Amino acid sequence: MSQSMTLARPYARAAYVAARxxxxxxxxxxxxxxxxxxxxxxxxxxxxxxxxxxREDAVRLVAPEAAPETVRNxxxxxxxxxxxxxxxxxxxxxxxxxxxxxxxxxxxxxxxSEMSAGELDALKAALKRRFGREVEVQxxxxxxxxxxxxxxxxEVVIDGSLRGKLQRLQTALAG
Numbered sequence: 001m002s003q004s005m006t007l008a009r010p011y012a013r014a015a016y017v018a019a020r021x022x023x024x025x026x027x028x029x030x031x032x033x034x035x036x037x038x039x040x041x042x043x044x045x046x047x048x049x050x051x052x053x054x055r056e057d058a059v060r061l062v063a064p065e066a067a068p069e070t071v072r073n074x075x076x077x078x079x080x081x082x083x084x085x086x087x088x089x090x091x092x093x094x095x096x097x098x099x100x101x102x103x104x105x106x107x108x109x110x111x112x113s114e115m116s117a118g119e120l121d122a123l124k125a126a127l128k129r130r131f132g133r134e135v136e137v138q139x140x141x142x143x144x145x146x147x148x149x150x151x152x153x154x155e156v157v158i159d160g161s162l163r164g165k166l167q168r169l170q171t172a173l174a175g
Contacts, residue, residue, distance in 0.1 A: 005093075008086040011078065012093030032087070035091070036088040036092075039062055039084050107136070109151050110151075111141060112146055115149070131153070135153075150164065
């Protein structure tokens with residue numbers, strides 16, 4: 001386990017509990033995602049790492065304008081403790097906790113070409129039946145797949161791509 005994940009875990013738990021108790025998990029999710037993108041940017045990271053940057057200026061840099069006050073306070077705590085650099089990990093762990101609590105499976109569907117809305121809806125329905133949970137999907141296009149798609153739902157990866165089928169056939173023929 002990386003040190004940044006170890007550092008991020010208690011902050012992510014605290015953020016999730018604060019968001020849940022305030023009934024603001026969606027707002028926190030959006031704010032942390034924005035803040036994580038800012039903190040993860042190499043140029044912003046250099047500025048955030050500058051010891052001359054005040055805590056207030058650091059919070060102004062990473063916090064979205066519409067962030068709840070509780071999020072701004074949380075970001076201030078991170079700035080005071082020198083932990084803004086682990087915001088990407090905190091945001092990721094926050095999303096995992098939220099997905100688990102809300103019984104949501106997050107999946108990435110990578111297809112060889114852009115999928116139609118009907119195809120995407122059919123895949124979402126099939127994934128919902130398979131996991132027995134709501135499914136949120138992100139899509140990506142990778143022409144190297146040749147055809148079909150790869151579905152990555154965390155611990156479950158379903159490779160229905162033509163490239164994957166050809167690789168499995170090649171392995172079977174070689175063995």
